[in-house]
Amino acid sequence: MQKYENTVSSASVLSLMESAATLSLISESDYTLDKQNFINTEGRSNEQILIDLWQFIDQTTPIKGYGLILGSYINPAFRGLLASLISQCETIKESLDNYIKHLDWVSSSEHWEMRSYDNLVELHFSIDPNKGYPDALIEKNLSSLVHWARKLSRQDVQLVAAQFTFAEPAYVDMYPDTFGGNISFSAPSNMITFNKDILERKVVSFNPYLKSLLESRLAETKKRYKEESNIKVINKESVENLILDLLPLKKANIDEVCHHLFVSRQTLYRHLQKENTSFKEILNQVRKRQSAKLLANTDISILEVSETLGYTEVSSFYTAFNKWYDLSVSQFRKQLIHSKV
Structure with missing residues (x-):
């Protein structure tokens, strides 16, 4: 059976x-x-x-x-x-x-x-x-x-x-x-x-x-029916993976993630709370981590990095990045270039 x-x-x-x-x-x-x-x-x-x-x-x-x-x-x-x-x-x-x-x-x-x-x-x-x-x-x-x-x-x-x-x-x-x-x-x-x-x-x-x-x-x-084709585990990792997929589409919001996981906001909130985190915190962590990886590739413009991370305004990306690393985007890139010399 x-x-x-x-x-x-x-x-x-x-x-x-x-x-x-x-x-x-x-x-x-x-x-x-x-x-x-x-x-x-x-x-x-x-x-x-x-x-x-x-x-x-x-x-x-x-x-x-x-x-x-x-x-x-x-x-x-x-x-x-x-x-x-x-x-x-x-x-x-x-x-x-x-x-x-x-x-x-x-x-x-x-x-x-x-x-x-x-x-x-x-x-x-x-x-x-x-x-x-x-x-x-x-x-x-x-x-x-x-x-x-x-x-x-x-x-x-x-x-x-x-x-x-x-x-x-x-x-x-x-x-x-x-x-x-x-x-x-x-x-x-x-x-x-x-x-x-x-x-x-x-x-x-x-x-x-x-x-x-x-x-x-x-x-x-x-x-x-193939179980793995449409059932996803509800945890921090699955939310991170979905955010990575949705960021370039500018759809990395809680409603879109809930839609993909077939859960309500309340259900998602309860599951993430068990892991002492929240959707907003995971989104920020993913953006922070991805920003550093993307900026390391100097062939990608700052505007492209901002859009890939799902920001509608590049100024919002500048503000967030400065808050994450206590550095401006340009300062961060200069440090990366000097470290490679």
């Missing part, structure tokens, strides 16, 4: 963003991401974008049990390839099998395992503990699975039991509506248990033709 390490489907970012705003968990103006970067159902995004969005919701929303609320909400406009595929399967079992089979396309950090015992089925869920997702993601995913099964079959789904690895929350009274009465916390694994006959229920939206088309499309998309 192909893995897509450190990436998620762009549709999953858009779905969480839109669902959280629709349910008033956050205001869209509070967390600014350009939706246009995530509307491609066949695209992928840096997983850290999704993690940051989950953490932002967790830290800012005043609504208790928001993971359960997200899980019970099925976005009618959700455009994910996998969500579309499971809606066209013949039975709940086929939907689950396809979901587990292709989950790596949604997120390589999430894992489901189905186990059968006599007349019971256990569905175990785990998430990479090192990624920083809140417990609400576990609530949302287990809850979502139950509500999807109800929607697909248009029948109630009663669980035999449910268990969670985290401690019992203060809003535990919200759990029975989705998970029934047999619920435990601080358990060895996240799991829901139900009767096996639920797997044989028919999916009311089953369409063999659409199912075949979506299976082919998803398989082709996964095969075509």
Whole structure:
């Protein structure tokens, strides 16, 4: 099975963003991401974008049990390839099998395992503990699975039991509506248990033709995708490299860098803050370093150096250079020439 390490489907970012705003968990103006970067159902995004969005919701929303609320909400406009595929399967079992089979396309950090015992089925869920997702993601995913099964079959789904690895929350009274009465916390694994006959229920939206088309499309998309082609790490080095590329184009600004990294200003700020730096500081360091290299080549005029560094006015370059080196540009070049003699 192909893995897509450190990436998620762009549709999953858009779905969480839109669902959280629709349910008033956050205001869209509070967390600014350009939706246009995530509307491609066949695209992928840096997983850290999704993690940051989950953490932002967790830290800012005043609504208790928001993971359960997200899980019970099925976005009618959700455009994910996998969500579309499971809606066209013949039975709940086929939907689950396809979901587990292709989950790596949604997120390589999430894992489901189905186990059968006599007349019971256990569905175990785990998430990479090192990624920083809140417990609400576990609530949302287990809850979502139950509500999807109800929607697909248009029948109630009663669980035999449910268990969670985290401690019992203060809003535990919200759990029975989705998970029934047999619920435990601080358990060895996240799991829901139900009767096996639920797997044989028919999916009311089953369409063999659409199912075949979506299976082919998803398989082709996964095969075509090359992770390294459009996913960049968000750190000081990646910002420096982008600035170097954008400087001659006079586009080395924070908005352009965020666009290339598919992140919001807030996300970029948080990542650079972890490295005790900022976009402005990195831009100045790159310009300072590059100015010395460019001025060492006396065949390049000062005006050309200024333009290569992205300055619209050469006077701005003179001022910045004097501040960096406590020398004028001409003095710096004279020193370089004398040192070569």
